[in-house]
Amino acid sequence: MNILVGISQVPDTATKIAIGADGTSIDTKGVKFIVNPYDEFALEEGLRLREKHGGTVTAVSVGGESAKEVLRTALAMQVDKAILVKSEVNGDSFAVAKQLADVAKEIAADIVLFGRQSVDYDSFQVPPMVAELLDIPSITMISKLDIVGTSVTAERDIEGGKETISASLPCVVSAQKGLNEPRYPKLPDIMKAKSKPIEERPASTIAARTQVIGLDLPLAKGKGTILGDTDADITELLKLLHEEAKVI
Amino acid sequence: MKGTIMTAETEVSIPKGGMFLIEQALPEAIFTPEDFSDELKMIGQTTENFVENEIVPIIPRLEKLEAGLSEDLLRKLGEMGLLGIEIAEEYGGIDLPKTASMLVAEKLAPSGGFSTTFGAHQSIGSLPIVYFGNPEQKAKYLPKLATAEIIGAYALTEPNAGSDALSGTTKATLSADGKHYILEGTKMWITNAGFANLFTVFAKVDGAKEKFSAFLVERDWEGVSTGAEEHKMGIKSSSTRMVMFDKVKVPVENLLGEVGQGPKIAFNILNTGRFKLGAGALGGAKAALGIAAKYSLERKQFGQTISNFGMMQEKLAEIALRCFAVESVVYRTAGLIDDAIGEETDGFKRLKCIEEYAVECSVIKVLGSEILDFAVDEGVQIHGGYGFSAEYAIERAYRDSRIQRLYEGTNEINRMLIPGMLLKRAIKGDLPLLPAAQRISREVLDPSLDASADDGLLGEEMSVVNNLKKIVLMLSGAAAMKFGPKLDHEQEVLARIADIIMLTYASESAILRTRKIAANGGETALHANMVRVYVHDAAEKAATLAREAVCRFVEGDDLTVYLSTLRRLTKHAPVNTVALRRTIAKAVLEANGYPLHY
Ligand SMILES: Cc1cc2nc3c(=O)[nH]c(=O)nc-3n(C[C@H](O)[C@H](O)[C@H](O)COP(=O)(O)OP(=O)(O)OC[C@H]3O[C@@H](n4cnc5c(N)ncnc54)[C@H](O)[C@@H]3O)c2cc1C
Numbered sequence: 001m002n003i004l005v006g007i008s009q010v011p012d013t014a015t016k017i018a019i020g021a022d023g024t025s026i027d028t029k030g031v032k033f034i035v036n037p038y039d040e041f042a043l044e045e046g047l048r049l050r051e052k053h054g055g056t057v058t059a060v061s062v063g064g065e066s067a068k069e070v071l072r073t074a075l076a077m078q079v080d081k082a083i084l085v086k087s088e089v090n091g092d093s094f095a096v097a098k099q100l101a102d103v104a105k106e107i108a109a110d111i112v113l114f115g116r117q118s119v120d121y122d123s124f125q126v127p128p129m130v131a132e133l134l135d136i137p138s139i140t141m142i143s144k145l146d147i148v149g150t151s152v153t154a155e156r157d158i159e160g161g162k163e164t165i166s167a168s169l170p171c172v173v174s175a176q177k178g179l180n181e182p183r184y185p186k187l188p189d190i191m192k193a194k195s196k197p198i199e200e201r202p203a204s205t206i207a208a209r210t211q212v213i214g215l216d217l218p219l220a221k222g223k224g225t226i227l228g229d230t231d232a233d234i235t236e237l238l239k240l241l242h243e244e245a246k247v248i
Numbered sequence: 249m250k251g252t253i254m255t256a257e258t259e260v261s262i263p264k265g266g267m268f269l270i271e272q273a274l275p276e277a278i279f280t281p282e283d284f285s286d287e288l289k290m291i292g293q294t295t296e297n298f299v300e301n302e303i304v305p306i307i308p309r310l311e312k313l314e315a316g317l318s319e320d321l322l323r324k325l326g327e328m329g330l331l332g333i334e335i336a337e338e339y340g341g342i343d344l345p346k347t348a349s350m351l352v353a354e355k356l357a358p359s360g361g362f363s364t365t366f367g368a369h370q371s372i373g374s375l376p377i378v379y380f381g382n383p384e385q386k387a388k389y390l391p392k393l394a395t396a397e398i399i400g401a402y403a404l405t406e407p408n409a410g411s412d413a414l415s416g417t418t419k420a421t422l423s424a425d426g427k428h429y430i431l432e433g434t435k436m437w438i439t440n441a442g443f444a445n446l447f448t449v450f451a452k453v454d455g456a457k458e459k460f461s462a463f464l465v466e467r468d469w470e471g472v473s474t475g476a477e478e479h480k481m482g483i484k485s486s487s488t489r490m491v492m493f494d495k496v497k498v499p500v501e502n503l504l505g506e507v508g509q510g511p512k513i514a515f516n517i518l519n520t521g522r523f524k525l526g527a528g529a530l531g532g533a534k535a536a537l538g539i540a541a542k543y544s545l546e547r548k549q550f551g552q553t554i555s556n557f558g559m560m561q562e563k564l565a566e567i568a569l570r571c572f573a574v575e576s577v578v579y580r581t582a583g584l585i586d587d588a589i590g591e592e593t594d595g596f597k598r599l600k601c602i603e604e605y606a607v608e609c610s611v612i613k614v615l616g617s618e619i620l621d622f623a624v625d626e627g628v629q630i631h632g633g634y635g636f637s638a639e640y641a642i643e644r645a646y647r648d649s650r651i652q653r654l655y656e657g658t659n660e661i662n663r664m665l666i667p668g669m670l671l672k673r674a675i676k677g678d679l680p681l682l683p684a685a686q687r688i689s690r691e692v693l694d695p696s697l698d699a700s701a702d703d704g705l706l707g708e709e710m711s712v713v714n715n716l717k718k719i720v721l722m723l724s725g726a727a728a729m730k731f732g733p734k735l736d737h738e739q740e741v742l743a744r745i746a747d748i749i750m751l752t753y754a755s756e757s758a759i760l761r762t763r764k765i766a767a768n769g770g771e772t773a774l775h776a777n778m779v780r781v782y783v784h785d786a787a788e789k790a791a792t793l794a795r796e797a798v799c800r801f802v803e804g805d806d807l808t809v810y811l812s813t814l815r816r817l818t819k820h821a822p823v824n825t826v827a828l829r830r831t832i833a834k835a836v837l838e839a840n841g842y843p844l845h846y
Pocket of ligand 1: 402436480656660
């Protein structure tokens, strides 16, 4: 089975985010980067598919030089091959999806796995876009995956229950927390990963279809007011909602 | 000047242990966290993730000493290769540089008492065999220790032999047929005793002092038993018990090293434990800073978060900048040790390389454990009454930290070791301390010879450091002259010298690290601010310490000369430490904790 896993590098979830001088990107100065947490589930699932069905796992990342770090982690987790599509510009979801779809096509991937979202820009768009570009099925936010022959059965958690979906290979899936417990790379494998090659290729020029015009940090939380439950309080509440919060 | 360590095949040129007092290293020659390789970072990150996901959530269960839990965690770490980090490949390990074991120790710290469990197994429980085992002993035990199929422990202390560890009464008598040693005695405070399978036990053959020796004793052997779990103040998740040996038949093959080698084994193993202990304490201090910073951002009083208050900020800044200094010391020393070891694979020769930096290892142990206690104490203070509640993580951190100043040599014992070892090395001719002291005494008398000015980045601070070195040399020389062989009885003076040595090494390491970052084009505004405050306070503390020491043994006109010299040597431009600490605090609050990462 030809398994492709897309991984991205994101700021550590514990980092306080600052907006860059351009006003449209995250300031990366002094920021610690990690593997996008949802991608770890995708990576683990890819490795498990290989253990079950044989084949090779290729990890791919679109990004700058520093994205090699996440690919090294993937190599330490024992993927067979790592590809860096080198692009220093922050493309939109479509541009990234197009690069990834090209790689999937090139290696004739039977299955492409992603995390459900990248926790930096949170677009949720890349996995279904890749599927669209390849004209193959996509199942997002899966919490269980079974493959028998070419038939795929996946479960998704939905509000108050679960949904079971079937499709056939080749397909794209995106991973939800709970899909599996990602393994920890072993120290000897970490040491070996440094001498494994990372295949680098330039990104093809793809015009972005959207453009970020501004990023803003959430407003500081205002002061709350707690009212009682008498009729007078209800009148007061209506007044506050109307006059102060101006929502009604 | 460079010292050399001769090894059989190679001659490596490296700075000698203690050399920092005599000579200023070049920034590019010191190792810093910024020099970590990608693999090392990945090892650190993997350990951090494991601790966060697998250990921290079960700390309440670990604290109840739930059966099998610690052993399971050790086995998982074994599978990841973390237990074999100092074991040779042929025995199932991966044998990484000491920097890696220090980083792992640092990253394990937030797991609380479990890091003691880990250290007792991986460090003092396994290393006696790594360094002193014969090939049969290594083959028999190391592969199993590397996977935690068996768990190790180190049994040196006895009810009546603590700091004076060699005074123990545990006895080993060779059996009539010469096949066994019969072991009798009681060991106290033995970490991992509840479940360890293998103990390195120290005992005197025939009860003779000069035959103090180490034995590998399996738990299953007849006559080995343990007492009840100790009720401890902290690190409750670690198992600590007495271990009793009642006529235990230890096969002669299980003598470790030779009869009489016990002291060498005991002290070398404690020394290799110390640098990891210091690194672990640093990790604990950073974790406490993170907890305290986050709390201060949430807790509101007087209509604002307490993080807005100057006195809260000052505490956060002070923890952070002391962490920066200790971190610079920890990894500078790691680099020295790894450089000295180089490609050496022979265990004894490696130990020699580590022993070379025994002074630095003691410095790390004391500085690390004391910054940790400072951090958790201020951490509780920042939490107010909530810090006194077991519901909050800082409360456990406060209790857990206290042990670090006690074991692996109390901080008093390590304070004695620092000047003691330096003087011994000087007398043996291993360290040119005496010529340096003579040079200094001339310089001190004739200020025109003074060469302490430094115009590099943080030059003002570096000249303070240069002067602190002079104070150390001056005080040690004068005290040695005055007291001669009775210097040992002047612990108060020696401890003060030790403190100034520590402040010196920490200050210099932090400056050199900052210079190295700057030379490599890095941003150093925050680093430099931390250094400025640290060195300023170091100079103030050193001035007081030196004055107290001098007043002990100099009188009359001589005292006047000494005091004015000390004044000159500790003089420094005033620094607005309040403003600097506020800036540092801002960085801490923005980062939700320690503001640097690697
Ligand atoms: C939780 C825990 C785990 C431990 N784990 C282990 C283990 O796994 N294996 C093991 O072998 N041991 C272990 N120990 C023992 C530990 O190393 C000793 O407790 C320590 O060495 C101090 O010895 P002591 O408690 O007898 O104190 P003492 O030696 O009685 O010291 C009491 C005080 O006197 C001071 N003092 C002693 N001598 C001097 C001196 N010459 N000059 C100045 N001051 C002096 C000390 O600094 C201290 O302040 C552990 C202890 C604890 C509490």
